[in-house]
Structure formats: structure tokens, C-alpha cells
Amino acid sequence: MRKHVSQVMELLKIRALIKPAGVSAGLIIFASTALLFSQSIRERSHDVKNGERIYKSGCIACHGATGQGAPETLTEFKRPDTFPDFTRCDQTTPEPNSAWKDVIAHGGPARGFSQIMPAFGELLASDQIDDVIAYLRTLCRNTHWARGELNLPRALITEKAFPEDEEVISTAINTHGAPGNTTDIIHEQRFGVHNQIEVDVPIEFQDQSNAQSHTWYGGVGDATLGIKREMFSSLRTGSILSLFGGVIVPSGSRSRGFGTGTTTFETFAAFDQLFPTNTFVQLQAGVDLPRHTDIAPQTVFWRAALGQSFAADHGLGRLWSPMVEFVADRDLVDGAKTNWNVVPQMQVTISRRQHIRANLGFNQPFTNTRGRQNQVVFYLLWDWADGKLLKGW
Ligand code: HEC
Structure with missing residues (x-):
């Protein structure tokens, strides 16, 4: 990675040098960055099936079989207005995995959410949390977001x-x-x-x-x-x-x-x-x-x-x-x-x-x-x- 950073620095230096060339310099930077950095943020492949099992045993009572929330007649709590519907891509895709991981491991209050959302950090290993997140991600079916x-x-x-x-x-x-x-x-x-x-x-x-x-x-x-x-x-x-x-x-x-x-x-x-x-x-x-x-x-x-x-x-x-x-x-x-x-x-x-x-x-x-x-x-x-x-x- 250090190599990438130095490449970026290099690019910026080059850019400063060729500044009078104006637009073309901008375009070169645009194109070359795209090429150089087609390197990936690969997500470790997670076990969605295992995630589903964890979801069905630990989460379904509140988040429901479909991920839209359990029927309110079955849950004891009043839903916060930010209560997630995991099938709604517009609500879920803007949230990075890291934010969800925080909430699942440390509970709602870790991110200023309701304490009704419990902390699972003691019950689930880091990999298991990644698996359950991978499962939650499958509930949004439109991958274009x-x-x-x-x-x-x-x-x-x-x-x-x-x-x-x-x-x-x-x-x-x-x-x-x-x-x-x-x-x-x-x-x-x-x-x-x-x-x-x-x-x-x-x-x-x-x-x-x-x-x-x-x-x-x-x-x-x-x-x-x-x-x-x-x-x-x-x-x-x-x-x-x-x-x-x-x-x-x-x-x-x-x-x-x-x-x-x-x-x-x-x-x-x-x-x-x-x-x-x-x-x-x-x-x-x-x-x-x-x-x-x-x-x-x-x-x-x-x-x-x-x-x-x-x-x-x-x-x-x-x-x-x-x-x-x-x-x-x-x-x-x-x-x-x-x-x-x-x-x-x-x-x-x-x-x-x-x-x-x-x-x-x-x-x-x-x-x-x-x-x-x-x-x-x-x-x-x-x-x-x-x-x-x-x-x-
Ligand atoms: C006791 C009920 C309950 C259980 C069990 C529960 N949750 Fe939640 N969860 C909530 C509530 C309530 C919220 C909404 C908190 C808020 O918006 O203030 C929430 C919110 C979340 C969020 C959304 C945070 C965000 O950024 O919007 C995620 C992700 C989540 N839960 C995952 C899980 C997973 C995974 C499990 C099982 C391992 C689980 N929850 C189990 C009640 C629960």
C-alpha cells in the first residue's frame, strides 16, 4: 500500500510540474489514476449461509424473517424511526459495513442508536459478524446502488x-x-x-x-x-x-x-x-x-x-x-x-x-x-x- 501512496504523491508532483499544460494535465491525471488504482478493496469472501443461520437465531425476533422488522404485535419495543428495513436498498446501501459492525458488536448506543439494539460482541466472533452482515447485504436485491x-x-x-x-x-x-x-x-x-x-x-x-x-x-x-x-x-x-x-x-x-x-x-x-x-x-x-x-x-x-x-x-x-x-x-x-x-x-x-x-x-x-x-x-x-x-x- 505504501507503494500506492507514493504513487499518488508522485502523481501530484507531476501534476504540479505540468500545471501550465492545463486541461490536458487534468485529463492525464484522471485517466492515469483510474488505471493505476484499479487495484481493489476486496472484501474477504464471507459465508452468507452461516450469516443466515446466525440471523435466524439471534436477530429474527426483532428484525423479522424478511429483514423488514418483526410484526409489532410480537416485539415489545416501540420502533425508533431509524429502525432499519434491510430490504430497502435506499436505506441500507449508504451504510458502510464498518458502521453496521460497530452497532452489531457494541450495540445501538455505540453509534447513537437505540439501546434496544443489543451488543453481540461477546456472543459472536468478528468473522461471524462479517457473515451476518454479508447475509444482510443479500436482502437488498438491487446491486446498482x-x-x-x-x-x-x-x-x-x-x-x-x-x-x-x-x-x-x-x-x-x-x-x-x-x-x-x-x-x-x-x-x-x-x-x-x-x-x-x-x-x-x-x-x-x-x-x-x-x-x-x-x-x-x-x-x-x-x-x-x-x-x-x-x-x-x-x-x-x-x-x-x-x-x-x-x-x-x-x-x-x-x-x-x-x-x-x-x-x-x-x-x-x-x-x-x-x-x-x-x-x-x-x-x-x-x-x-x-x-x-x-x-x-x-x-x-x-x-x-x-x-x-x-x-x-x-x-x-x-x-x-x-x-x-x-x-x-x-x-x-x-x-x-x-x-x-x-x-x-x-x-x-x-x-x-x-x-x-x-x-x-x-x-x-x-x-x-x-x-x-x-x-x-x-x-x-x-x-x-x-x-x-x-x-x-
Ligand atoms: C432486541 C431486539 C433486537 C435484536 C435481537 C437485534 N436487533 Fe438490530 N436493531 C434493533 C433496533 C431497535 C434497531 C434500531 C436502532 C435505532 O434505529 O435506534 C436495530 C438496528 C440494527 C442495525 C442498524 C444500524 C444502522 O446503521 O441503521 C443493524 C445493522 C442491526 N440492528 C443488526 C442486527 C443483527 C445482525 C442482529 C442479530 C445478530 C440484531 N440486529 C439483533 C433491535 C434488535
Whole structure:
């Protein structure tokens, strides 16, 4: 595995060297990463039959013969609203095996779930728990759903490939130069097996002072509305690919500098790769095509986030994910320079259920730095399909 990491480092180095080559560099990285890392996150093959036997003896009383839950007349407990129906792929596929393993071994409260779900860690060996999980996985019959293992930690700028149910509030504050900040309110919602809608409304505040006065202006920026579609995903290889198409509407004031003043079509591809050691790479490349190119240039952008997740306390504690992003864009006009930024950051889970997370990082331009701001960027994220805001702590 160490070899893989060094290969990634190598790639990023190569990338930094060939930065003036622009788009083609992005594409090379895209293609070569896909090739290099077709190595797999192989799941040890588990004994589904044995898993079924364990399920029928230990779980059926509450989870029912079909996995949809035992009839409520037979169970003593009131069902929590997160009580799983194991036949519902939309509910089960976003959960990684590791989360289920925690709950089965250590009981519901280990992940902020109900204590009605008992701990089986003393009764079942690790392999037996893997077997019963393998059996639970057979209860979702549609294998086209992307698996939650591929839902990698969200980077500050690079968009991930996994379709999400998520609310995010992300703020960027200028740390020098003209004072100002932007807060993006982002709503992401899955529909169907592969799709996700996305709405991003930025709120801008800027100190647009002159020699005489300090004046702060606030307002909405240009809002984005789009659809992301997962095109391919494989838990075996650890890869997922998505395409995005959307519109950036000119809702921001152009005269205040909050908007471009023209409708822009945006499209990008996002490819993510997870390695067996929980190292991951997220790549994104796309274009912004404004309707009126006389007032806003066409731009291309390409981004990479490289990171590693560490679970504290043998997976029961917080999940820490340090990442570094390399972010570039370039206007498609003669003589334009490529803007490169580097964004070191740390994401951490805040709730026990890991459905509330925060990320803090620094966005620093390192080429073409004149007039470009250094920023502190942070977000709060709520994976709302995993439970209410105040549950699961
Ligand atoms: C006494 C009843 C009971 C038994 C026995 C039981 N469970 Fe559960 N289980 C629950 C309840 C209740 C929940 C829902 C907890 C919540 O949502 O707060 C649950 C939740 C779960 C979850 C879902 C966690 C998630 O991420 O949504 C898994 C996985 C699970 N049980 C597996 C098992 C397995 C495997 C067994 C047998 C080895 C088992 N359970 C036995 C009651 C039970």
C-alpha cells in the first residue's frame, strides 16, 4: 500500500510540474489514476449461509424473517424511526459495513442508536459478524446502488462523486486583503438509484470601502442548481464516477461584485478512488460556460483532494480525515494564467452517529497570487438521511 501512496504523491508532483499544460494535465491525471488504482478493496469472501443461520437465531425476533422488522404485535419495543428495513436498498446501501459492525458488536448506543439494539460482541466472533452482515447485504436485491464505503469525506472545494443526502453550510473568510466572506448554503438530495439534485445559494458580505468610508455590503451571489448522476461505482475496486450538469443563475448583483451578471452552464466529472488503507483521492474536472462571454469568460477547472481517514478508539471514536486539495482554474481567453490553490484541511465527525461533521482548512493561492485572497474555510455538514439533527449524539 505504501507503494500506492507514493504513487499518488508522485502523481501530484507531476501534476504540479505540468500545471501550465492545463486541461490536458487534468485529463492525464484522471485517466492515469483510474488505471493505476484499479487495484481493489476486496472484501474477504464471507459465508452468507452461516450469516443466515446466525440471523435466524439471534436477530429474527426483532428484525423479522424478511429483514423488514418483526410484526409489532410480537416485539415489545416501540420502533425508533431509524429502525432499519434491510430490504430497502435506499436505506441500507449508504451504510458502510464498518458502521453496521460497530452497532452489531457494541450495540445501538455505540453509534447513537437505540439501546434496544443489543451488543453481540461477546456472543459472536468478528468473522461471524462479517457473515451476518454479508447475509444482510443479500436482502437488498438491487446491486446498482452505490455503496456507502465510497461516500468519502467531503473536501472543502472538490466535489465528491457519491450522490448524497446532505445539508452543508460552508463559509470562506478572507484573511488578508479586502475583508469579506461568503457562506454557501448547500442542499443535496438523492432521487432514484443514481441521481442527486443540488442547490447552492451563496450569501456574500464584503467591505467595499474607499478612502472616505468603510461600508459593508451583503447579498446573495449566483445560485447553482444542478443534477449529479453516478455513472459507475464498484466497491470491489473502490471507485466511483459521476457526471454533473447544472445552471448558475445570475442572482447576485454584478455591480457589487457578487455575481457574473449572466447565466452559466456548468458541467463536470468527479472520480473518487478509495484504497484498502482508507487513503482516498477525489478528482473533479469541468467547465463553466456563461451565456454572455463578453461579460464573463468561459473557464475550466480541475481539482484533486488527497486524504486519509483515521478512526479513533478502534473505530468507535471520532473519524479524523486530514486532506489536502489542489485546486486550479483557468479562463479560456488568450494570455490567461492558471490559478492554483492549495487547501490543507481536517475533517472530523462530531456526532457519535457520524452524521454531523465539520471541516476546517486554509485556501492559499500559490500561482498568479495578485489580487487573489487567502481564506479560512470551514463547514458544518449534516447527513440528514442518517437521523435528525439532535439525535445520534
Ligand atoms: C432486541 C431486539 C433486537 C435484536 C435481537 C437485534 N436487533 Fe438490530 N436493531 C434493533 C433496533 C431497535 C434497531 C434500531 C436502532 C435505532 O434505529 O435506534 C436495530 C438496528 C440494527 C442495525 C442498524 C444500524 C444502522 O446503521 O441503521 C443493524 C445493522 C442491526 N440492528 C443488526 C442486527 C443483527 C445482525 C442482529 C442479530 C445478530 C440484531 N440486529 C439483533 C433491535 C434488535
